[in-house]
Amino acid sequence: MAKRPTIIDVAKLAGVSKATVGRVINGQNDIVSEDTRSRVMHAVKQLGYERNAVAGSLRTDRTFMIALAIPDITNPFWPEVARGVQDAIEAQGYATVTVNTDWQPEREQKYLTMVRRNRFDGLIVNPIEASRTDLLNIHIPVVILGSGGYYPDMDSVGSDTAAGVDTALNHLLELGHRRIALITGRPSRNNRVRSRHDAYVAFHAKHNLQINQDLIIEKDFSEHSGYEAMHQLLHLDNPPTAVFAANDILAIGALKGAQALDWHVPEDVSIVGMDDIYAAATTSPSLTTIIKPKYETGVKAAEYLLARMSGDNIDQGRHILLPCELAVRGSTAPPRDI
Amino acid sequence: MAKRPTIIDVAKLAGVSKATVGRVINGQNDIVSEDTRSRVMHAVKQLGYERNAVAGSLRTDRTFMIALAIPDITNPFWPEVARGVQDAIEAQGYATVTVNTDWQPEREQKYLTMVRRNRFDGLIVNPIEASRTDLLNIHIPVVILGSGGYYPDMDSVGSDTAAGVDTALNHLLELGHRRIALITGRPSRNNRVRSRHDAYVAFHAKHNLQINQDLIIEKDFSEHSGYEAMHQLLHLDNPPTAVFAANDILAIGALKGAQALDWHVPEDVSIVGMDDIYAAATTSPSLTTIIKPKYETGVKAAEYLLARMSGDNIDQGRHILLPCELAVRGSTAPPRDI
DNA sequence: GCCATCAATGAGAACGTTCTCATTAAGAAC
DNA sequence: GTTCTTAATGAGAACGTTCTCATTGATGGC
Incomplete structure (x- = not known):
């Protein structure tokens, strides 16, 4: 694999410091002159430079990634929930790793470990057996899918x-x-x-x-x-x-x-x-x-998580049950013996 | 957020160098004495140390993450494919970011950028309009879902x-x-x-x-x-x-x-x-x-990708069409006018 | 005793970005 | 001309791990 250009290469070509390159690519236009900015952008384009998110994450301790732990993506209920989460999360520049617990506690624990090691910024989970302590111990915002009765500290989104x-x-x-x-x-x-x-x-x-x-x-x-x-x-x-x-x-x-x-x-x-x-x-x-309301459940959970990841620090969890609706189709009629 | 213990903290407590701590947590038991190893593991446990995958990724240029780009997870065809990918990928210690292109080329391009910036190790994609050059330009292994006619350099898995x-x-x-x-x-x-x-x-x-x-x-x-x-x-x-x-x-x-x-x-x-x-x-x-064979398609695509990520460097792409099967249920019968 | 080999461990650079504090130059006020 | 303020930029440390090469000590062979 060819070595990819770094901000040091860009800085050299543009004749500025790497701190200035960083300011330009992060959009801090108020403190960089137009002339400097132009030179930097020119060098970026010429070198085909692309920011390395991994390096940024190490420095800032933010990965802009979250995990969504659901029982099984092939269960017809869950794809729409997942889609709601993914859409709302991506709209704010995050990516979602979706995992399947299969209603197995060991798998659930495995994924909690994954979340910690990868320094994910947040977790949305339909819990199997994970305790409140388990979830607090990962030290990132967590939103519960389903009723949040056992998790008073966390936000939860369920259906009524x-x-x-x-x-x-x-x-x-x-x-x-x-x-x-x-x-x-x-x-x-x-x-x-x-x-x-x-x-x-x-x-x-x-x-x-x-x-x-x-x-x-x-x-x-x-x-x-x-x-x-x-x-x-x-x-x-x-x-x-x-x-x-x-x-x-x-x-x-x-x-x-x-x-x-x-x-x-x-x-x-x-x-x-x-x-x-x-x-x-x-x-x-x-x-x-x-x-x-499957999709809406996903969106709402993501909104709660995004608020938490942005600094919302409400001690008491928010618990919402979204209303359900009756769809009358062909499987119901008055009983025969009326 | 409390500061998490690093390998430097572990090294100090165990009285060894951080290189030795690294050897222990990466399982290089053949070159570390049992006494040293024991001291390190004791310190790891006492401090509750957990490896920071982000730092490792920066050093090794490997994230152990891949992207799966499909048209829409809520389309009933795709959850099983996704599940096949996820299962096979996770079994080898990788995580999967699943994204929805919605059959829109702009979204597809957005995700290619995401893959590059996040330094993902691989991509599995059901392409919309991405050209062969687009996919070669991300400089990581790519596996095509569907027929691979337009992508002779890449492996592809489709149904016959x-x-x-x-x-x-x-x-x-x-x-x-x-x-x-x-x-x-x-x-x-x-x-x-x-x-x-x-x-x-x-x-x-x-x-x-x-x-x-x-x-x-x-x-x-x-x-x-x-x-x-x-x-x-x-x-x-x-x-x-x-x-x-x-x-x-x-x-x-x-x-x-x-x-x-x-x-x-x-x-x-x-x-x-x-x-x-x-x-x-x-x-x-x-x-x-x-x-x-939806699930099998996902598994096969993941296997091809894993092989590529492990160093397989076959120039000509492998193209496989998995066989389909007839399921005779209740919607077919001889025509009335026989 | 001397030399070579090997196991075990250590020191420090590297990865690529972000951030903090320092520096410099220009402009305004006196 | 001098001093103060502000905009613009730079230098270097930090983030936490991995890897390479160097060092040390023990052992075996001559």
């Missing part, structure tokens, strides 16, 4: 899942459903707040509805789990007339499970999902779902 | 799209279809090789089938375009009995277009897509499609 569940169940209630099942996922270690489950319970209390434990199924977040859960539900003596699934992938599995048993959706059983991934609108019938 | 089209059309031919339409996307500037279109033409020549230009529709790659194209096709005096769409998003649009006209799929018209995105398996009927 509880309100979303309420909206979904209310939609079903207004259609006339009284026997509504819940297919939900297993909470991760740090998410002991089982927000979907709790919201389901609260909804039943609010509307003086009896809870039937047979109508609550907890499995991992996969399409296959949704399929199996639906089979379980539809084989009950008294099956539900509607099902709320904790995310669209579970809901798609539930839809396939119903159809495999020749149950018609929505005539025989209604289904509501959550997330609004692309596939939710392509099923037949297309899924009624709760839209989570 | 032509063979995939052939397979799709053959599947339809074997079902008895003779009037097969093609919905394809507009080629980008550097992809004048219209591989899907050319493969469609070649297939017809091979089987002595007449080409009807009315059955070839070229629009941008969106679901809406697929919907409109299907409407156009089904309104012909002599509509096709089958449609091959250039990707799954087009195919999903085509499916919705047919259903909106009360055409049954696959009874009235068969549809084949390409890519095998998640949504292709969730439509009803689920889409018969050509599976592109």
Whole structure:
């Protein structure tokens, strides 16, 4: 590899000091004469000089790079969140290293080490098991994706899942459903707040509805789990007339499970999902779902982080839950037995 | 921010030189005595020392970071490719900065500048308009995602799209279809090789089938375009009995277009897509499609890049097209008029 | 005992930028 | 003419690691 020109080469060619070259390339035009500036720019162009960000980072202790740690970029929920982060971060001259924890704590720890060693300026993370102390120990700004309950010092951006569940169940209630099942996922270690489950319970209390434990199924977040859960539900003596699934992938599995048993959706059983991934609108019938503001979540998290990296030093973390929205498509209808 | 311990602090505490500390933390155990090594590691632990990768990068001119430039992480095709790259790259101690060109040349150029200034060790790119010279001028290893026709010096990894089209059309031919339409996307500037279109033409020549230009529709790659194209096709005096769409998003649009006209799929018209995105398996009927090996493409590209970054200096680029596979699902059947 | 070899370690320069403090020259005020 | 102020620029240290060459001490061979 040919040696690349440095500011010393530029300084020699322009007949100025390297400090002056530095002033010119960093845009400090108020303290450099036009004549000097012109000579420097001429030399820069002639030599094809390009600033070495690594050297600058060593001197300033700022890399203009951040890490985004999400469970899995191939999970349809996350690309839009990532895109929101990337867009907002890049607009301020930063770059994003995106990593996949795969819901594994060891991987999460590995990435925290990476962040420290590379002197990244910030971290946006959907935590698996990382404790508050773990995250404070990297000594850079951290923004939490999801609810920030366990991280009071840090900013967090999540969706108002509880309100979303309420909206979904209310939609079903207004259609006339009284026997509504819940297919939900297993909470991760740090998410002991089982927000979907709790919201389901609260909804039943609010509307003086009896809870039937047979109508609550907890499995991992996969399409296959949704399929199996639906089979379980539809084989009950008294099956539900509607099902709320904790995310669209579970809901798609539930839809396939119903159809495999020749149950018609929505005539025989209604289904509501959550997330609004692309596939939710392509099923037949297309899924009624709760839209989570994925891109906006990413943008907001990035904004919080950028503010922190710019010197904002608020001790108490900011916690925001972005509102969800109901998208009524083809998977819900009044129950047959009205 | 508290000052972090450096190797000078460790050296002082362990009573050795900083060169010796460097030898220990870089694992050069063969030339350091066990006693010395132990003292150093003790001091490292006591001080909580962590290597500063930025300083190392400045000295060695290696960042152990690469850039991955794709059109859009939210397009369902790309997350798996990205995941393949990330997994293979990380396994060798590198980190990946993923950027979105949005099919815009100016963004692409912006990212090339970013790569140069940050002294990244390599680049994997699905090019928009970047020329061979552009890519050679960054003076680091580059691997092309897609066919590498315009970049003979660089390694490239693509899918064997032509063979995939052939397979799709053959599947339809074997079902008895003779009037097969093609919905394809507009080629980008550097992809004048219209591989899907050319493969469609070649297939017809091979089987002595007449080409009807009315059955070839070229629009941008969106679901809406697929919907409109299907409407156009089904309104012909002599509509096709089958449609091959250039990707799954087009195919999903085509499916919705047919259903909106009360055409049954696959009874009235068969549809084949390409890519095998998640949504292709969730439509009803689920889409018969050509599976592109997305994750494997990413892994292979990363392997080529890693080899280059390790010193491989082959002048002629390696070009590989990974095989595609037919996934027969519910959107294809024999034509009605047999 | 002397010399050569090798293992183990140390000293200091290098990487390329940024920043701080010093210097110089020009202009204005007295 | 002298003094003060300000704009413009320069010199050199700093950032934290890696690497090269030098040094030292121990051991083995003659």
